Amino acid sequence: MAPVIALDRVGMTYAADSGLVEAxxxxxxxxxxxxxxxxxxxxxxxKSTLLxxxxxxxxxxxxxxxxxxxAVRGPIRAVGMVFQAPVLLRxxxxxxxxxxxxxxxxxxxxxxxxxALALLELVGLxxxxxxxxxxxxxxxxxxxxxxxALLLDPPLLLMDEPFGALDAMTRDEMNLELLRVxxxxxxxxxxxxxxxxxxxxxxxxxxxxxxxRIIVMSARPGRIAMVAPVALPRPRTVEIRxxxxxxxxxxxxxxxxxxxxxx
Amino acid sequence: MTRLTxxxxxxxxxxxxxxxxxxxxxLAVSVLGIREYLLPSPWSxxxxxxxxxIAWTRHIWITSVEIFGAFVLATVVGVLLGxxxxxxxxxxxxxxxxxxxxxxxxxVAVAPLFLIWLGYGIVxxxxxxxxxxxxxxxxxxxxxxxxxxxDMLDLGRVFNAPKWRVFAKIRxxxxxxxxxxxLKVTATAAVVGVIVGEFIASQRGLGYxxxxxxxxxxxxVAFAALVWISILGLLLFGAVAALARYLxxxxxxxxx
Numbered sequence: 001m002a003p004v005i006a007l008d009r010v011g012m013t014y015a016a017d018s019g020l021v022e023a024x025x026x027x028x029x030x031x032x033x034x035x036x037x038x039x040x041x042x043x044x045x046x047k048s049t050l051l052x053x054x055x056x057x058x059x060x061x062x063x064x065x066x067x068x069x070x071a072v073r074g075p076i077r078a079v080g081m082v083f084q085a086p087v088l089l090r091x092x093x094x095x096x097x098x099x100x101x102x103x104x105x106x107x108x109x110x111x112x113x114x115x116a117l118a119l120l121e122l123v124g125l126x127x128x129x130x131x132x133x134x135x136x137x138x139x140x141x142x143x144x145x146x147x148x149a150l151l152l153d154p155p156l157l158l159m160d161e162p163f164g165a166l167d168a169m170t171r172d173e174m175n176l177e178l179l180r181v182x183x184x185x186x187x188x189x190x191x192x193x194x195x196x197x198x199x200x201x202x203x204x205x206x207x208x209x210x211x212x213r214i215i216v217m218s219a220r221p222g223r224i225a226m227v228a229p230v231a232l233p234r235p236r237t238v239e240i241r242x243x244x245x246x247x248x249x250x251x252x253x254x255x256x257x258x259x260x261x262x263x
Numbered sequence: 264m265t266r267l268t269x270x271x272x273x274x275x276x277x278x279x280x281x282x283x284x285x286x287x288x289x290l291a292v293s294v295l296g297i298r299e300y301l302l303p304s305p306w307s308x309x310x311x312x313x314x315x316x317i318a319w320t321r322h323i324w325i326t327s328v329e330i331f332g333a334f335v336l337a338t339v340v341g342v343l344l345g346x347x348x349x350x351x352x353x354x355x356x357x358x359x360x361x362x363x364x365x366x367x368x369x370x371v372a373v374a375p376l377f378l379i380w381l382g383y384g385i386v387x388x389x390x391x392x393x394x395x396x397x398x399x400x401x402x403x404x405x406x407x408x409x410x411x412x413x414d415m416l417d418l419g420r421v422f423n424a425p426k427w428r429v430f431a432k433i434r435x436x437x438x439x440x441x442x443x444x445x446l447k448v449t450a451t452a453a454v455v456g457v458i459v460g461e462f463i464a465s466q467r468g469l470g471y472x473x474x475x476x477x478x479x480x481x482x483x484v485a486f487a488a489l490v491w492i493s494i495l496g497l498l499l500f501g502a503v504a505a506l507a508r509y510l511x512x513x514x515x516x517x518x519x
Contacts, residue, residue, distance in 0.1 A: 081421060
């Protein structure tokens, strides 16, 4: 079976006001079905760009990108995206925001209503389905945006610093929630298979807590500096987050990052 | 706090000021003995509001129709042009310089041309009102349609949504508060345009009433016409504000 994501010597250069910017250089990476892969790196290392290349929202300058064995030549289908900001439509209720993907895809939103409500229930927003985004806290809005990404049950989730704008406590809470949803929604997903997640973050502890594997990227041009498998057991708990093993791994990644930045 | 005291807290100060000005006006006229054709007393203005020798109903009706027509025309043309500009870069590049040029014209100075082209009647006045009022609608429509988070547009692309669907689901609702706030400006501008039109070329309407008082020195009637014009303007403005609360309640307070 082909890996869900396969990047082969991907490079990306774009024109900015200050001239050509090389965002990514020679990035090769595969992500297997059901894997949770975190991308960490300093800001401006091109990790968000990498996510958009995988989604087909931007084009690579060199190299090839394939999703489920098919070369990416435009926006890919069957993908859920979560961004750093919740980007909810402020005139729609939470429920109607969650149903937006169905409407955009030209499907009947009524047929997805039950699933939308079940997803909102899953993240504890059942009572807020009829509210407008402005009536919810940032963390609750981001939960709604996660439900929106999951509505059409995509086998692949691309998450771009989804909890980066939240306060530390809400963020920890959301991490547990995401793992729970990943497990539960994965079990109920197409063919009962677990979703594949590519998760961009600038928080090392977050990456360690969530991922099966961490890709450490160096500063511009973004290259892969280190690949760190995370051997921590699942399900991940608060105890695991604060364990010595998690701490050691976080330190190793931190050192890899600072060494690269200094070099 | 009861509803009444809250309402007074909000409108009280301006009502008190308004009342004081009226009293000062009445006092100034009667104490200083200012003659009626220079400054009529508030009371004689009130009497003139329904004064017998002017066919108020007819003039108010004509001006109302013109203002409404100008407002609707400016809205329709403005929204269509704004949408065209937001729809494609080529249309934007084609239309914008022309629209900016039209907007820099002193539109009042164009008004006499409308008389030559269209003659007397309602139509030229409607057109002048629309011409003065349409530009903010164009700009705000285009801005509102384009002020969309790139991430949101990416969502549209990921779900393979055709352009018209992104307009229908995302861009147009997003533009509502922008358009409605432009319409508040347009409501005022339409009144100005219509009255200017009536000054220049008309035998009916409140603007015409004001012009005729120049020769008759019937100043209370001019004041009364002013009062009627401002009532029409306030009604239209209030209707737009109510429409905004109804169509875009989520934008209350953020867009004024």
